[in-house]
Amino acid sequence: MEKLVIKGRTTLNGEVDINGAKNAAVAILPATVLASKGKCIIDNIPEIEDVECLKQIITDLGGKINTIDSNSVEVDASEISNCEACTEYVRNMRASYYFIGALLGRFKHAKVDLPGGCPIGVRPIDQHIKGFEALGAEVSIEHGTVIVKADRLIGTNIFFDVVSIGATINVMLAAVFAEGTTVLENAAKEPHVVDVANFLNTMGAEIKGAGTDVIRINGVKELKGCSYSVIPDQIEAATFMIAAAASHGDVTVKNVIPKHLESITAKLVEMGTEVTCGDDSVRVRYVGEMKGVNIKTLPYPGFPTDAQQPMCTLLSTVKGRSLIIETIYEARHKHVDELRKMGANIKVEGRTAIIEGVERLTGASVKATDLRAGAAMVIAGIIAEGVTEVHNIEHIDRGYPHIEKKFRALGANIERVSD
Ligand SMILES: CC(=O)N[C@H]1[C@@H](OP(=O)(O)OP(=O)(O)OC[C@H]2O[C@@H](n3ccc(=O)[nH]c3=O)[C@H](O)[C@@H]2O)O[C@H](CO)[C@@H](O)[C@@H]1O
Numbered sequence: 524m525e526k527l528v529i530k531g532r533t534t535l536n537g538e539v540d541i542n543g544a545k546n547a548a549v550a551i552l553p554a555t556v557l558a559s560k561g562k563c564i565i566d567n568i569p570e571i572e573d574v575e576c577l578k579q580i581i582t583d584l585g586g587k588i589n590t591i592d593s594n595s596v597e598v599d600a601s602e603i604s605n606c607e608a609c610t611e612y613v614r615n616m617r618a619s620y621y622f623i624g625a626l627l628g629r630f631k632h633a634k635v636d637l638p639g640g641c642p643i644g645v646r647p648i649d650q651h652i653k654g655f656e657a658l659g660a661e662v663s664i665e666h667g668t669v670i671v672k673a674d675r676l677i678g679t680n681i682f683f684d685v686v687s688i689g690a691t692i693n694v695m696l697a698a699v700f701a702e703g704t705t706v707l708e709n710a711a712k713e714p715h716v717v718d719v720a721n722f723l724n725t726m727g728a729e730i731k732g733a734g735t736d737v738i739r740i741n742g743v744k745e746l747k748g749c750s751y752s753v754i755p756d757q758i759e760a761a762t763f764m765i766a767a768a769a770s771h772g773d774v775t776v777k778n779v780i781p782k783h784l785e786s787i788t789a790k791l792v793e794m795g796t797e798v799t800c801g802d803d804s805v806r807v808r809y810v811g812e813m814k815g816v817n818i819k820t821l822p823y824p825g826f827p828t829d830a831q832q833p834m835c836t837l838l839s840t841v842k843g844r845s846l847i848i849e850t851i852y853e854a855r856h857k858h859v860d861e862l863r864k865m866g867a868n869i870k871v872e873g874r875t876a877i878i879e880g881v882e883r884l885t886g887a888s889v890k891a892t893d894l895r896a897g898a899a900m901v902i903a904g905i906i907a908e909g910v911t912e913v914h915n916i917e918h919i920d921r922g923y924p925h926i927e928k929k930f931r932a933l934g935a936n937i938e939r940v941s942d
């Protein structure tokens with residue numbers, strides 16, 4: 524077991540490079556399974572544990588993985604014949620559910636264990652199932668395994684009851700080979716949904732409308748390997764922007780798409796921070812006392828739920844009262860108990876965290892209760908007085924590449940040590 528040990532009260536300064544997006548990469552890798560000919564060469568893959576799990580799952584299915592370098596991988600899925608993914612790798616992460624859609628699309632049947640992922644609330648997959656069934660598949664869940672089969676998949680109109688990133692992408696993966704046209708309505712509009720659609724189109728799919736709430740997919744007969752580069756990680760970028768403001772620093776976050784960060788930028792500006800956008804960078808500079816703000820998490824382009832936990836750390840030391848209303852997940856305030864150990868004054872009422880800014884946090888031994896809670900605790904450690912130990916960092920490693928090295932390069936005093 525490892526932990527992060529942070530000596531606090533440091534100000535972050537300098538430049539940080541953002542890696543490829545976790546939530547795009549973890550969909551694109553399963554999507555490579557759809558290519559029955561040729562190899563996919565995927566660049567800008569982040570070095571995170573979820574990616575390692577996906578590579579293992581693809582290998583177990585019979586695919587060939589060639590790791591070109593730390594951020595590039597070649598996948599040859601042409602000889603895949605096994606359609607069962609029922610291992611710890613599948614059960615330990617969220618995005619393994621994309622193998623259901625991808626295998627159903629290509630082979631018309633699959634057995635995939637139910638996914639894991641961050642413990643942030645109830646995470647049903649009923650909308651994924653609704654979509655697969657609408658395309659003509661029979662779906663059952665037996666002993667924790669999702670079993671899907673279809674004689675044919677036939678395009679149809681599907682109106683999602685909730686806006687779901689997972690369901691939108693998963694049904695898109697199955698529908699690329701459905702006969703005729705599939706129309707997904709009330710689809711998720713996140714940048715990674717667009718990235719997956721662009722990847723599938725590069726392989727030969729015919730998908731239009733990704734990025735709006737109506738996506739049209741004309742079924743094709745075959746997809747082929749291609750070269751593709753994953754978009755920058757909106758949430759990793761948001762984490763460093765928030766950390767810059769929290770530490771009263773001056774950080775240029777590079778290799779980003781500023782448009783994807785508008786909801787974060789807007790809140791930081793509202794708080795009184797200076798944010799300057801370049802073509803592919805965002806500079807966040809502390810310019811004097813910040814004020815509390817209210818945040819409501821919403822699907823894109825609203826404020827992302829994945830960035831609210833780091834934001835909670837920032838607001839915990841900003842003068843005045845702030846509210847964070849979490850509308851996506853009912854249990855995404857577990858980091859609050861940990862922040863309280865560090866002296867934060869935060870009350871949770873239902874889905875709302877009510878934050879009364881304190882002068883400073885003090886170091887403590889805390890847990891990463893999930894991935895972004897982990898990032899929230901790292902930022903807390905950087906700004907707190909004294910030493911903070913962050914435990915259970917396996918959650919952080921699922922989604923942040925080299926978090927301690929990146930923060931260290933900005934001036935943080937942070938070490939990874941064996942527990
Ligand atoms: C691997 C990945 O991309 N994970 C992201 C993805 O998770 P994930 O794809 O699991 O999240 P969804 O967008 O599907 O979930 C959004 C909301 O819809 C509900 N829902 C979802 C599916 C379903 O079939 N039925 C249903 O009711 C969920 O409980 C949640 O309240 O989007 C979340 C919301 O932005 C992010 O926090 C995660 O980082």
Ligand SMILES: C=C(OP(=O)(O)O)C(=O)O
Nearest residue numbers: 617618640641829894895
């Ligand atoms: C909730 C997250 O991840 P996952 O869906 O993979 O659990 C996240 O990336 O913040």
